[in-house]
Each structure stands twice: as C-alpha cells, then as structure tokens.
Amino acid sequence: MSGVAGASKARSPWLSAAVWRGLFRDRPMIPLLALLAMLVVASELVRPGIVGPDWIGVILRAAVPLAILAGCQTLTMLTGGIDLSVGAVASMSGFVVASLAAGTGTPTAIVIALVAAALAGLVTGIGVGVFRVHPLIMTLGMGLVVLGLANFWQLQTLMSSTGVPPELRWLGSGAFAQVLPYSLLVIVPLAAVILVGLRRTGYGRLLYAIGDNPIAARLAGARSWQILVVLYVISALLAAVAGFLLSGYTNVASVSLADSALLPSVAAAVIGGTSILGGRGGYGGTMVGALILTVITSLLSSLGYPDAVTQILFGAIIVAVAAAYARVTSQS
Amino acid sequence: MTLTTTDLLLEATGISKTYGAVVALKSASLAVRPGEVHALMGANGAGKSTLVQILTGAVHPDRGTIAVRGRQRIVQSPAEARRGGIVSVYQEPALIPDLDIRSNLRLTETPIEPFRHWLRELGLANLDLSALARRTPLASLRIIDLARALAIEPDVLMLDEMTAALPANLTERVLDVIGRQRGGGGCVIFISHRLIEIAAVCDRATVLREGETVGVVDVTPGSEERIVELMLGQIVDEMPAVPEGADRDRSRAATPRLAARELSAGTKLQDVSFDLYPGEVLGVVALEGQGQDELFDILAGSRHPSGGELLVDGTPVSFHHPADAIRAGLVYIAADRAEALLMQRSIRENIGLPFITRIRRWGLINTGEEHRLVDSAIATLRIDTRAQGEVRQLSGGNQQKVTIARWVAGGVKTMLCFDPTRGIDIRTKDQIYLLLRDLAAAGAAILLYTSELKEVQLVCDRAIVIFGGRVVAEIGGADADEPALLRAAYNLKSGAVIPELAAAEAHSEAGAAPSSEVAAGGSPDAAPAEPAEPSAETTAPEHNR
Numbered sequence: 001m002s003g004v005a006g007a008s009k010a011r012s013p014w015l016s017a018a019v020w021r022g023l024f025r026d027r028p029m030i031p032l033l034a035l036l037a038m039l040v041v042a043s044e045l046v047r048p049g050i051v052g053p054d055w056i057g058v059i060l061r062a063a064v065p066l067a068i069l070a071g072c073q074t075l076t077m078l079t080g081g082i083d084l085s086v087g088a089v090a091s092m093s094g095f096v097v098a099s100l101a102a103g104t105g106t107p108t109a110i111v112i113a114l115v116a117a118a119l120a121g122l123v124t125g126i127g128v129g130v131f132r133v134h135p136l137i138m139t140l141g142m143g144l145v146v147l148g149l150a151n152f153w154q155l156q157t158l159m160s161s162t163g164v165p166p167e168l169r170w171l172g173s174g175a176f177a178q179v180l181p182y183s184l185l186v187i188v189p190l191a192a193v194i195l196v197g198l199r200r201t202g203y204g205r206l207l208y209a210i211g212d213n214p215i216a217a218r219l220a221g222a223r224s225w226q227i228l229v230v231l232y233v234i235s236a237l238l239a240a241v242a243g244f245l246l247s248g249y250t251n252v253a254s255v256s257l258a259d260s261a262l263l264p265s266v267a268a269a270v271i272g273g274t275s276i277l278g279g280r281g282g283y284g285g286t287m288v289g290a291l292i293l294t295v296i297t298s299l300l301s302s303l304g305y306p307d308a309v310t311q312i313l314f315g316a317i318i319v320a321v322a323a324a325y326a327r328v329t330s331q332s
Numbered sequence: 333m334t335l336t337t338t339d340l341l342l343e344a345t346g347i348s349k350t351y352g353a354v355v356a357l358k359s360a361s362l363a364v365r366p367g368e369v370h371a372l373m374g375a376n377g378a379g380k381s382t383l384v385q386i387l388t389g390a391v392h393p394d395r396g397t398i399a400v401r402g403r404q405r406i407v408q409s410p411a412e413a414r415r416g417g418i419v420s421v422y423q424e425p426a427l428i429p430d431l432d433i434r435s436n437l438r439l440t441e442t443p444i445e446p447f448r449h450w451l452r453e454l455g456l457a458n459l460d461l462s463a464l465a466r467r468t469p470l471a472s473l474r475i476i477d478l479a480r481a482l483a484i485e486p487d488v489l490m491l492d493e494m495t496a497a498l499p500a501n502l503t504e505r506v507l508d509v510i511g512r513q514r515g516g517g518g519c520v521i522f523i524s525h526r527l528i529e530i531a532a533v534c535d536r537a538t539v540l541r542e543g544e545t546v547g548v549v550d551v552t553p554g555s556e557e558r559i560v561e562l563m564l565g566q567i568v569d570e571m572p573a574v575p576e577g578a579d580r581d582r583s584r585a586a587t588p589r590l591a592a593r594e595l596s597a598g599t600k601l602q603d604v605s606f607d608l609y610p611g612e613v614l615g616v617v618a619l620e621g622q623g624q625d626e627l628f629d630i631l632a633g634s635r636h637p638s639g640g641e642l643l644v645d646g647t648p649v650s651f652h653h654p655a656d657a658i659r660a661g662l663v664y665i666a667a668d669r670a671e672a673l674l675m676q677r678s679i680r681e682n683i684g685l686p687f688i689t690r691i692r693r694w695g696l697i698n699t700g701e702e703h704r705l706v707d708s709a710i711a712t713l714r715i716d717t718r719a720q721g722e723v724r725q726l727s728g729g730n731q732q733k734v735t736i737a738r739w740v741a742g743g744v745k746t747m748l749c750f751d752p753t754r755g756i757d758i759r760t761k762d763q764i765y766l767l768l769r770d771l772a773a774a775g776a777a778i779l780l781y782t783s784e785l786k787e788v789q790l791v792c793d794r795a796i797v798i799f800g801g802r803v804v805a806e807i808g809g810a811d812a813d814e815p816a817l818l819r820a821a822y823n824l825k826s827g828a829v830i831p832e833l834a835a836a837e838a839h840s841e842a843g844a845a846p847s848s849e850v851a852a853g854g855s856p857d858a859a860p861a862e863p864a865e866p867s868a869e870t871t872a873p874e875h876n877r
Contacts, residue, residue, distance in 0.1 A: 201696050202688030209685055212674040219632070219664060219672060220738065221655040222689040279676045 028273040032288045039295045047302050053179040059294050061173060061249055064183040065090075067290035068242035069261055070268035071194055072235040074286045077269055078198075079211040079228065080278030081135030083235045085124060085143035087262035089117050090243030091255050092150040094164075097244060098253030099157040101165035109165070114240050120146050121236025122229065129228030139232075150255040164247050172248020183245050190241070194283045207231065211278025267318045268293050273325060340402070341366040341519045342387075342418075342488050347396035348543075349382055356382040357393070358543035362521075364488070369510060369520045371530045371551065374540035375563050375785075375818065380523060383540065384492055387521075388420045389413040400487060414440075417487030417518075421494050425473035429466035433476060436465055442480050450479035455505045471502055478506065489513070490521045493621075495529060507533050525619045527556045527822050539563055556824060564814050587646040589746050589777035590631070590662065595640035597626040602801040603640070608746070608777045613768055615788040615795030615809075616781040617817050623801035624781050628750045631779070632664035633657030644746075655689065661745030665735055667754040672735040675724035679715065680706050682723050683738045709741035714763065729760030736767070744776040751783050765791045785821075788812045799823040 044051045069086050076083040093113040100109035120142060127138040175181040198204035209217040210224050217224060239258075246261070247253050272289030274281025296317070300310045342364040349357040357379045364370045374380045385391040387398065389407035398405050400416060407413045410420075427436045437447060444461075451459055454475050465473065474494065481489055491510070495503045511533045513520050522534055530537060534551045539562040547562040549555050588607035595604045601623040608614050618624045629635035631642070633651035642649050644660045651657045654664065663686075666672045674682055683706045687693060710717060713733040716726070723734060732752060739747065749768070753761045768791055772778050780792060788795050788809070795812045797805040797820040805820040 200699070201694060203694040205681060205684070205688050205697070206694070208677060208681070209674055212676050213670075216672050216674055217685070217689075219634070219654050219666065220685040220689055221653075221658040222685075223653060223655055226691060279674065 028285050029288065032272065032285055032292070036288055036292050036295065039292060039299060043295060043299045043302070046299065050302065053177075055298075057175050057179045057181060059291070059298060061175070061181040061183060062298075063290050063294040064181065064187045065172075065242045065246040065249060065258075066261055066264055066268060066294060067187060067287045068190065068238055068245070069258070069265035070272070070286045070290050071190070071283060072238045072242075073266050073269040074272070074274045074281060074283050075194070075207060075231060075238075076135060076139075076235055077211075077274045077276050078207045078278060078281060079231060080214070080276075081128060081228075081231075082139065082266065082276065083124075083232065083239075084136065084139040084262065085120065085146060086139075086235065086239040086242070086265060087258045087260075088143040088146040088150070089120055089236050089239040090246060090258035090261070092120075092146050092153075093117050093240035093243035094168075094247030094257050095150055095154065095253050095255050097168065098164050098247060099153065106165045106167045110244065113244075114237060117236040117240035117243075118233050121233035124236065125229035125232030128232060129225035147255060154255055164251050164253050168244055168248035169251055170248070172245045173251070183249070186241065186245060190238075191283060191287060198282060203227070203230070208279055211280075213279070264290075264293050264314070267314060270318055270325075271321045275325065276322070339365065341368075341400065342521075343399045343402075344383070344387065345397055345399075347383065347386055347393045347398075349386065349391065349393050355543055357386075359545070360396075360540060360543065361545045362387075362538050363548070364519045364521060366517055366519055367513075367515045368535045369514055369522055369533050371534040371537035372521055372523045372540070373530070373537050373559055373563060378540040378563070379543040380540055381492070382543075384420065384490060384521075384523065387413070387488075388418060388490065414486075418490065419481045419484065419486040419488070420490035420492060421474075421477050421481050422492050425465075425470070425477045427465040427473055427476065430464065432462050432464050433459070433468065434461040436476075437461075437480060440480060442483050446483035446485070447479050450482040450509070451475070453505075453509055454479055455502070471499055474498060475502060475506070478509075482509070485518065487518050488521060489518060490523075492523045493525070495524055495526070503529075525822060527559070527824055530559070531556060560815065560818055560822070560824065564818060588643075589645060590779070591643040591646075592627075592631075593641040593643065595627065595630060595637050595642065597623070597630060597635065597638055600801050601626045601630075601637075604798070604801070604803050605640075606796050606803060606806075608779055610775050610777050611772055612793040613772050613778040613780055613791050615792030615812065616779060616798060617785065617788060617795050617812075617821050618781070618798040619821050620783075622798045624750075624798055626801075627798070628664065628748055628781060631657065631662060631748050633662070634664075658686065658689075663739040663744065663747055665739070665747065665749045665752050667751035669728065669731045669735060673723050673731060676722050678721065679710070679717060679723060679726070679734055682734050683709055683741055686738055686742060705741045706737075709737035712740055713737045713767065727757075729756040732756050732764070733760065736764070740767075740771070744771050746777045747771065747779070749778065749780045749782075751781055753782065753784065753787065761787075785814045785817045788817055789814075797821055 040051060043055075069090065072083045072086045093116065096113040096116060097106065097109045100112060104112070124138055124142045127133045127142070128135050171182050171186065173181070198207065206217065206222055206227050209220070209222060210227060214224060242261075243258055246258055250257065268289035269281070269286045270276065270289070271292060272281065272283075272285030272287070274286060293314070296313065297310060300313060340363050342362065344360065344362045347357055347360045348355075360379060360383050362370075362372065362383065372380055372383070382391065386393045386396075387407070389409045389412055392408075398407060400418070405416060407416065407418070413419075427433075428439070431439070434444075437444065451457060456472060456475050456479070459468075459472065459476070468476070478491075478494065495506055498506065507529060510520055510522065514535065522530070524530060531551060531553075537549045537551055537555075537559055538545055539547045539549065539559055541563060547558075549558050549562065589610045590608040592604055592606050596602050604623070604627060606614070616624055616627070626635065630637045630651075633654040633656050636650075636652070642651075644662070649656070649660050651660070657664070674685065680702075684697075684702050687702070687705070688697065713736060715733045715737060716730050723731060726734070736752065747768075753764055756764075765787065768778055768780065772793075780787070782788065782791075789812050792812065793809045795807050795809070795817065796803050797807065797817065799821065800823070804823055807816055807820060
C-alpha cells in the first residue's frame with residue numbers, strides 16, 4: 001500500500017524501483033510510449049533515413065487491423081476471458097465479402113459477413129456465459145468451427161469468387177497523401193467508442209467488475225451471462241471489421257488470412273497493460289502495444305532476420321512484459 | 333493443581349500467537365493428566381481452534397512451550413505431532429476419496445487389527461475395507477477416522493467438533509468409546525459446542541476467553557453454569573444501549589417486510605421461521621456452523637431453499653439470483669470483504685456498482701447523478717477517501733463501510749448483515765451500530781447475524797437463536813445480554829442441566845436429534861426448579877409478542 005508513498009522519501013527517487021513500479025501501475029502509457037519512441041529511434045539508427053512519412057504510413061496500415069483484433073482481446077481479457085476465435089472470424093468475414101461482393105454488392109456482402117460473425121459470437125457467448133465453458137476452450141473450439149464452415153463455403157463458391165472488392169482495397173491500403181491510411185477512418189471512431197465505453201458506461205464498468213471479482217459482481221446483482229453474451233458478440237463484430245481491413249490491406253481473400261494475427265493480438269493487449277487475469281487494463285495501452293509490435297516486426301525484417309528470430313523475440317517480449325506487469329501490479 | 337509437571341501427559345504453557353494486529357492467543361495454557369477426558373471450551377473467537385492447530389503442529393506459536401510426558405517438544409508439522417503421539421480427528425474426515433479404505437489406512441501406517449477392533453467397538457463391524465472412501469457414507473467416514481486414530485494408541489487424542497452433525501446413534505457410540513478411554517494411559521481432548529456431551533464424558537474442562545486460559549473446571553453436576561460464566565467473563569457494560577424504549581415498543585406494521593416460513597436447506601437448516609418488520613433490527617445468534625450461512629445465502633438469493641417459503645411484504649418470492657433478491661429490496665452485506673469488493677477498482681466504482689447492473693443502465697453513466705449518490709453515501713458512512721485509487725489500499729473498517737455504502741446510496745428497504753463488524757476496529761464498529769439504528773429508525777428492516785454477542789443488546793430489538801439448523805429461542809432486546817444469548821446458543825435451558833438428564837439425552841435412542849429436539853419442543857418447566865435466573869425467558873419464543 002505504501003510502496004509509492006515510501007519511495008518518494010527515498011534518497012534517489014528517480015532510480016528507485018518503487019517509482020518505476022508506481023509509474024507502471026498508475027500511468028502505464030508513459031513507459032509504453034517511451035518504449036515505442038526507443039524502437040522508432042532504433043529503426044532510424046539501423047537504417048538511417050527510413051523513418052519518414054512513407055514509413056509511418058506503412059506502420060499505421062499494418063497496425064490498424066492488429067489494433068482492432070487486440071481490442072477483442074482487451075475486452076475479453078478484462079473479464080478474465082480471451083477470444084482465440086478472432087483469427088478465424090476475421091478471415092471468414094473477409095472471405096465472405098470477397099465471395100459475395102460481385103453478386104450482391106459490397107454493402108450487402110458486408111452486412112451478411114457481420115451477421116455471420118455476430119452469430120459465431122452469440123454461440124461463443126452462450127457457451128461461455130450460460131454453459132460456463134472456459135473462454136479459452138470455447139473460443140478455440142469456435143475458431144475451428146468457423147474455419148471449417150468457411151472452408152465449406154469456399155468449396156461452394158470457388159467459381160463465383162471474384163477477389164477483394166475495390167472498396168475494401170481502398171479502405172485497407174489507400175492513404176491520404178500517401179501517409180495517413182484511410183483505415184484510420186475506421187479505427188478512430190471505433191477506438192473512441194471503446195475508450196468512452198470502458199470508462200463512462202455501465203457496461204464498461206461491469207466488464208471490469210466481473211473480471212475483478214465475479215462473486216462481488218454477482219452479489220451486487222450483475223448477471224454475468226448477459227454481459228458475456230453481449231461481450232463475445234461485440235468481439236466477433238470487431239474481428240469481422242478487422243478482417244475487412246486486413247483483406248483490403250493484403251488484397252487476399254483466404255480462409256486463413258488472419259490466423260497469423262491471432263497471437264500478436266493477444267500480445268498487443270498484454271504489452272498494453274491488460275491483465276489476462278481480468279479487471280485491469282484498457283484500450284489506450286493496447287493500441288500503443290499494437291504499434292510497438294508492428295514497429296518491432298518492421299525493425300526485425302529490415303535487419304533481414306528470418307521469421308524464426310522474429311517469432312522468438314515476440315515470445316520473449318510477451319513473457320518479459322507479462323512478468324514485469326505481474327511484478328509491478330502485485331501489492332506489497 | 334498440586335500435580336508436578338511429570339504427572340501431566342500434555343502441558344502447554346504461555347502459548348501466544350498473533351496474526352498481524354489480531355491477537356489470536358494471548359496466553360493460553362492447557363494441562364491434561366493421563367487417563368483423562370478433557371474438554372476445551374470457549375466462545376467463538378476465544379482461540380480454541382488456534383490452540384488446537386498449534387498443538388497439532390499446523391501453526392507455530394509465537395511464544396510458549398509444549399511438553400508431552402514432561403519433555404519439551406517443538407512440533408513442526410502435523411506428521412511430527414502424529415509421530416509424537418498427538419493425533420486429531422476433525423469434523424471433516426481426512427481420507428483420500430479416490431482410494432479405498434485399506435489404502436487410506438496404509439497411507440497412515442495404521443495397524444489393521446486394532447483398527448478392526450475399534451470399528452467393532454464403534455458399531456461398524458461389517459465395513460468393507462475395499463470400498464472407495466468416496467462411496468462410503470459421511471458418518472461412517474468420521475467413525476473410520478476415529479477408529480484409525482484410536483488404533484495407533486495415541487498419547488493425546490484430539491477430537492475437534494467430531495460429533496457435530498453425526499447421527500444420534502453414532503454419537504452415542506462415540507461418546508461411549510470416549511468415555512471408556514478414561515483411566516487408560518492416554519488422554520482425550522474433547523471439543524464440542526454441546527455442553528450435554530461435555531457433561532457426559534469429560535473429567536475436567538479448560539476454558540479459553542479472548543486468547544487466555546481463564547479457568548479449569550472439574551466437570552460435575554451443575555458445573556455447566558460455571559463453564560458458561562468463565563466463557564463470558566466479566567460482563568463489560570461500558571457502552572450504553574443504543575435503542576431506547578420508543579424504538580423497542582414500536583407498534584408492528586400489519587405485514588412483516590420479510591417473513592420466512594419453515595425454510596430448509598438440506599440437513600443444515602430445518603424449518604426456520606421468523607418475521608422481520610420494517611423499523612426493527614432483528615438479531616440472529618448462533619455458534620459457528622449452525623445453519624446461519626445457509627439461511628443468509630437463501631435470503632440473499634445465492635442459494636435455493638430445499639423447502640419452505642419466503643414472503644416479502646406478504647407476497648411469496650422465489651430467488652434464482654442475487655439480482656432477484658436485490659430487486660425485492662433485500663441487500664446483503666457479507667463479513668468477507670474480499671467477497672464483496674472490486675479490490676482493484678476505486679471507491680466510487682465500488683459504491684456505484686449496484687446501479688449499473690440492470691441492462692437498461694448499461695449505457696452512458698450520468699456522472700452528475702452518480703457523484704451525488706456516491707458522495708452522499710461517503711458522507712453518511714464517513715469513509716476516509718484519502719486512498720483514492722484502489723479499494724484494496726483501504727483499511728478493513730473502511731472497506732466494510734464501502735460495502736455498506738453501496739447499498740445505503742440507493743436507499744435501504746431490507747438489509748441482511750452477516751457479521752458486518754468482523755475484524756474491524758472499535759470506532760468503526762460503533763459507527764456501523766449507529767448507522768444500523770438510523771436505518772431502522774428511517775423504516776428499514778435489518779437482519780443482523782453477529783458473532784459478537786455484545787452487539788445484540790446494543791443494536792437489536794430482539795434476537796432469534798439458531799442451533800442445529802433450527803430456531804431454538806427468541807429473546808427480547810432488553811434481555812439479550814451475553815449470558816442469556818450464550819446459554820441459548822449452546823441450547824442450554826434455564827438454570828442448569830441436570831447430568832442425569834444430559835446423560836439420558838446423550839444416550840437417547842437413535843433417530844432423535846440429540847439435543848435440539850428436546851429444546852425446541854421442551855418447555856422451560858422441564859428444567860428443575862433451579863435458581864430462578866432471568867434467563868428463564870430464553871426459551872420462550874413468544875416472549876416478546
């Protein structure tokens with residue numbers, strides 16, 4: 001309890017561990033932004049002249065879908081859950097739009113994909129909220145089911161599929177003045193809704209509440225199944241939006257499009273300070289986490305390291321950050 | 333007391349143990365002679381269980397010495413205590429459910445033949461040793477536990493509430509076997525809430541109060557009174573009774589706010605009925621584990637009753653979730669703050685929690701309205717808000733205030749308080765008492781379970797006493813002093829219990845609940861014309877009507 005107060009009286013306050021601990025706990029954005037800045041500087045040092053408007057555009061375009069998928073993880077992790085079906089749901093949504101757009105028009109195709117995603121989220125939510133299946137198991141299973149259904153759909157529509165519609169390509173890979181990607185038009189309002197929603201709405205508070213102490217939430221009258229069903233539907237819808245942007249960004253419509261983004265989405269939320277145990281974290285940190293991961297990936301690939309090295313570093317960073325958070329947020 | 337140390341089988345002296353600021357044991361001592369059945373007595377929180385844990389090596393004392401047969405011992409673990417001849421049997425059987433009985437015996441290196449002998453003595457001769465422990469009835473498991481302990485012929489056999497919830501016929505057998513341990517080479521330390529059992533089998537009793545040994549009593553006819561007196565100690569009466577006459581004689585509203593009709597929950601709670609009227613604080617008094625937990629769980633909507641009916645304002649209700657109880661105006665305050673609070677969230681969010689749980693309140697929070705509600709609740713309860721961040725940084729007393737403030741903020745109709753002052757400082761306790769009185773004066777109905785009997789007279793208009801899952805007494809607030817409550821809580825009738833009656837009761841035939849039955853049905857006149865104590869009223873349920 002007195003960790004922070006005690007530290008201010010220490011002899012060298014700026015070097016004391018308790019100050020850092022307080023900083024991490026109360027203002028996690030500051031060290032995160034510092035880490036991001038360090039990585040940008042490192043990129044510039046490794047390849048002088050690389051950091052410029054074009055580079056920023058590239059980073060942002062890659063980071064936006066990741067940040068949205070990481071939003072799914074943030075919301076579910078706040079309740080002590082996780083959503084491992086986001087990869088499959090995102091891929092499925094992107095693929096459904098690509099396969100239907102030519103026939104029905106892009107807007108209708110998008111609506112159909114969103115409905116399909118929402119149905120998957122509803123099933124997940126009922127499994128987690130009503131039947132009390134652990135979210136890890138439920139979303140893992142649901143991800144496989146969605147992947148299987150998407151494969152089935154792929155076999156049915158192989159002939160008619162015409163590729164990613166131009167609207168999505170524009171949204172996913174276009175940019176204002178070649179710098180600010182159009183996908184910001186999606187993430188900025190989305191992020192605003194999530195940030196305000198978590199802080200200022202009853203629903204957002206309840207997400208924290210059931211993650212912090214499900215018994216207390218129950219005794220206060222919260223019916224967690226309602227909250228969880230809505231949560232997994234929201235998560236699936238977010239995943240679908242990420243899938244649209246991702247297919248536009250890569251100009252690929254594939255049933256395994258977003259698979260490789262699943263673990264980075266968890267990593268971004270964890271790096272951003274959301275506790276996998278629930279009740280702690282927020283979306284601001286997650287977005288910075290997504291940027292950090294994107295910059296690291298770009299940095300490593302510009303060094304010419306093979307994927308294996310990137311993966312090892314990814315894993316190491318996640319473990320290190322999670323351990324650091326566990327240390328600073330535990331009391332005493 | 334003229335015995336020298338070497339005459340004693342077990343001697344513990346000056347045992348103390350503190351947990352942080354809480355003193356569990358101040359200076360406890362226990363001296364047991366060979367061949368003796370010795371009772372260890374004390375009200376809730378007196379330090380009985382801590383002393384037992386220390387003797388069995390589960391907890392290390394801060395200070396004090398333990399000697400067995402005159403040689404000092406430092407017991408580091410239960411296994412070591414066992415090797416040293418100290419064996420204990422608890423209320424919960426200590427058998428591994430997925431092993432058969434024989435394997436369980438092998439694990440503890442129990443010799444089989446003596447074990448079979450004791451099984452026969454305890455009336456379980458044809459037990460199948462190859463049956464899985466999980467398939468064996470609970471009562472049999474307790475007997476197996478006892479036979480296993482007896483089989484290794486321990487120096488000190490500790491029985492902690494072993495007979496609680498044991499069927500009457502088995503209790504009789506157990507008491508019989510324990511009684512026959514008298515005069516042998518070992519000794520038995522017997523812990524029970526039932527004074528009748530103490531009277532039936534024990535030679536002497538050591539009484540603990542507030543972490544200290546306050547007396548050793550030879551158990552003879554009539555000594556129950558002395559034991560109860562010792563458990564109570566000097567009645568401190570420095571605090572004025574808060575409720576004044578006007579409140580107590582409040583004319584009752586036509587319909588009770590909350591009425592329980594023959595509520596049952598399995599075997600833990602049986603036929604509990606009471607009425608709770610607006611404007612009154614009704615106390616619930618019970619020793620640990622008498623069914624009060626189940627009662628409050630049912631009222632708070634966390635548990636479904638197995639029988640009976642619950643009426644709110646005269647209308648039958650059925651709760652499937654705490655939200656149903658809250659909607660009916662029943663709010664629950666738990667003793668365990670960790671159960672009620674969002675430890676990582678702010679005071680404000682914790683107090684505001686009940687207001688956002690309904691789906692139509694899931695939208696944007698009206699921050700102005702929320703601030704007003706929360707601030708007024710903080711002011712009412714005088715919560716120290718210096719620790720703005722997380723509730724886990726608050727003191728225990730402040731945390732408890734937050735759990736109460738959460739419900740006060742929205743206006744209270746019926747409040748169910750389960751030991752709300754457990755483990756908090758005296759000033760906060762007083763504030764909570766006053767708050768409960770104020771709420772009642774404003775028309776709220778309050779049900780208060782408390783393990784601190786002093787509180788009853790301070791706060792409650794009347795109190796019901798639960799023993800063995802049944803309401804055994806109703807006592808008016810004015811008469812609810814500690815002796816009266818404790819006698820009722822131990823289901824001890826007025827005056828004293830004559831040992832013949834006690835023995836007869838303890839050996840009563842199978843099928844009858846050993847003691848609660850008699851008290852529930854028996855009238856005060858059943859007791860002999862012993863000194864006319866004021867507590868004669870304790871068993872008159874209609875006294876206050």
